[in-house]
Amino acid sequence: MEANDNTVYIGKKKPMSYVLAVVTQFNNGQNEVTIKARGRSISCAVDVAEIVRNRFMTDVSYKDIRLTTEEVEGENGPVKVSSIEIFLTK
Amino acid sequence: MEANDNTVYIGKKKPMSYVLAVVTQFNNGQNEVTIKARGRSISCAVDVAEIVRNRFMTDVSYKDIRLTTEEVEGENGPVKVSSIEIFLTK
Numbered sequence: 001m002e003a004n005d006n007t008v009y010i011g012k013k014k015p016m017s018y019v020l021a022v023v024t025q026f027n028n029g030q031n032e033v034t035i036k037a038r039g040r041s042i043s044c045a046v047d048v049a050e051i052v053r054n055r056f057m058t059d060v061s062y063k064d065i066r067l068t069t070e071e072v073e074g075e076n077g078p079v080k081v082s083s084i085e086i087f088l089t090k
Numbered sequence: 091m092e093a094n095d096n097t098v099y100i101g102k103k104k105p106m107s108y109v110l111a112v113v114t115q116f117n118n119g120q121n122e123v124t125i126k127a128r129g130r131s132i133s134c135a136v137d138v139a140e141i142v143r144n145r146f147m148t149d150v151s152y153k154d155i156r157l158t159t160e161e162v163e164g165e166n167g168p169v170k171v172s173s174i175e176i177f178l179t180k
Contacts, residue, residue: 046173050172068140
């Protein structure tokens with residue numbers, strides 16, 4: 001995953017932290033914001049996207065949604081984890 | 091969510107149970123299989139789709155991926171949960 005100014009990575013915080021981050025990006029003039037997550041955080045990424053669209057910015061829509069598999073370093077060598085990229089646009 | 095023969099609902103079982111269900115649908119002659127999940131099961135749905143595509147049926151691709159919000163009955167009245175629909179085709 002490459003880092004971009006308009007990318008929000010989902011971690012262990014509560015969904016509202018990431019909702020705020022996405023809304024802030026749009027309010028700062030971005031026309032597209034990407035939400036990225038891996039493994040168990042994927043459910044949270046979907047929550048964040050849906051909360052942004054339904055509660056805060058109803059003019060935002062899904063431009064694309066991509067599912068991939070990435071290899072990350074685990075405790076016992078490389079492990080494969082699923083990932084999601086949600087491309088939001090307004 | 092409407093039930094269809096070619097729809098696999100993700101619940102609390104291990105991912106491999108659902109991978110087997112998807113592969114079986116394709117092997118029974120379906121050209122399209124839909125994976126549906128809500129809430130915390132969304133991560134598992136993505137795992138299932140990626141395992142099917144990368145390990146079992148490399149000719150299967152994503153036709154569409156849809157994110158929505160559904161209202162379900164919770165212990166204290168209706169609650170909103172995110173859901174995912176992953177449309178697989180070969």
